[in-house]
Amino acid sequence: MAELTESVTRLIEHLTRLPGIGRKSAERIAYHLLRVSKDEALALAEAIRNVKENVRYCTVCYNLAEGELCRICQDPTRDRGLLCVVEQPQDLMAIEQTGAYRGLYHVLLGRISPLDGIGPEQLTIDALVQRVRQGQIREVIMATNPTVEGDGTALYISNQLADTGVTITRLARGITPGSVIQFANREILTDALVGRQKL
Amino acid sequence: MAELTESVTRLIEHLTRLPGIGRKSAERIAYHLLRVSKDEALALAEAIRNVKENVRYCTVCYNLAEGELCRICQDPTRDRGLLCVVEQPQDLMAIEQTGAYRGLYHVLLGRISPLDGIGPEQLTIDALVQRVRQGQIREVIMATNPTVEGDGTALYISNQLADTGVTITRLARGITPGSVIQFANREILTDALVGRQKL
The missing domain is CATH 1.10.8.420 (RecR Domain 1)
Structure with a gap:
């Protein structure tokens, strides 16, 4: 112009x-x-x-870091037996903001997506498997996005970790606080029914 | 965080x-x-x-410039008898995008606003009056925003120019009161330019 x-x-x-x-x-x-x-x-x-x-990636968990290790990996008060697996540093941040989690993280830096040509080898899955094999971790919480690709990535990882004997869990699914049941879609309601809990 | x-x-x-x-x-x-x-x-x-x-202000019209003069003041094909007075460089840009105007501009860098403590002396009105007194300009088009302050500024300027004998017009009220020139679309601005009226 x-x-x-x-x-x-x-x-x-x-x-x-x-x-x-x-x-x-x-x-x-x-x-x-x-x-x-x-x-x-x-x-x-x-x-x-x-x-x-x-800013670079933490050499242990691939969260954002200014030195070798991110602040969470450096924090001695964190539960080193709990590992939460997320796709991106932003997901980690959202979970941190709940204040409900005191374990460590592993950031995949993406999700398996054959359509975009992203296979397991382009993510940090090898490093994750190595971390779990070191033996300190007792539970891996899959917190990938509740999408076809996120679920597929979680499934792939849980298969890779099957022989380690570690407990593998995933985030609960169901209706969200403040939502309206009549407008919830089929997938949400199916998840909520299947995962129903004692009142 | x-x-x-x-x-x-x-x-x-x-x-x-x-x-x-x-x-x-x-x-x-x-x-x-x-x-x-x-x-x-x-x-x-x-x-x-x-x-x-x-980037600084053009020493003649106070549009944005990289050197002494802005591109419009440097353009020999512009009608040097026509002067369009706007509040901000953004307003100038919006008018340029209509393609309907081929004269020069004068950017006030604001509008008179007693409530914000902005008087005529904080704007480029003195320079405008001097430009007009040099005699080359035959018509000054007031294109301040169609607000109380914009209209007041236009009125103040037309009083300052009253004794120069120059024709003073303002944009037709194709522009709606309370709106902002930089966000008006091409059609509205074109209509307003074509239908400009004597002030």
Whole structure:
């Protein structure tokens, strides 16, 4: 667009590549950055640079980390006999925010998805099997997404761990708090019926 | 949040300060930036830095510019007898996108707003009056936002220009009161330009 300077055009282009940012949002953000103090705008640029330079995956659990180990793996108060398997660091974060879990994690960095050409070898499943074989873990909780691919990944992993003797569980499924039964779909209600609990 | 690394937490904090970006969007963007190549993420950081270092206001019309003059002021094909007065560079951009205007602009960089403590002297009104007094301009089109403050600003400026003999018009009320120029669509803005009326 001729009416924009080159730098602004380039910034808007880069911003539209971000998830959830359309053309109008990118323009709004670009003008916001033009308006704020140089310090504030450069602090954002610096924060992006820092993340790319300092953040890597924990060498044990593949959570995000700034050094060798993530904060959870470093935490001596965590129950080292419990291992929760999630697809992405975001899932780990959501579980942490419940405050209901005090064990360790293993982040797969994806799920098995033949359609996208993602097989077990592209995930961190080998490292997971090795961790479990070391013998300290008594229970592996599968917390992959409740989708065809997430369930398939959990099944594949539980087969890989079958001979270790470790207990394998998965997150409970059922109706969600605040939902309405008449609008729940078949799969949800089937899960809720099959997993019904004593009142 | 203990489960996030320091760099990621800082990046999310900076992202939530952007307009339209809430906590969840900021997290999504942060994880996106963690996932993409270092080159791509650093290109965004660089684009932000570039904008802050290279973009300034045109010394004639106060549009965004990379040098002394903006692209529009430099364009020899523009009608130098027509001057369109807008509040912000975004408004100029919206009008440019109609393709219906081939004159020059003057960006006020705000509107008179006593409640926010913004008086005429904080805007570029003096420079506008000087430009008009130089004699080349035959018509000034007021394209401030159709709000109480925008209209008030237009009225103030038309009073300042009363003795110059220049024709003063304003955008036709194809634009709806209470709306914002930068978000109006092409059709509305085109109608408003074509049907502009004497102020």
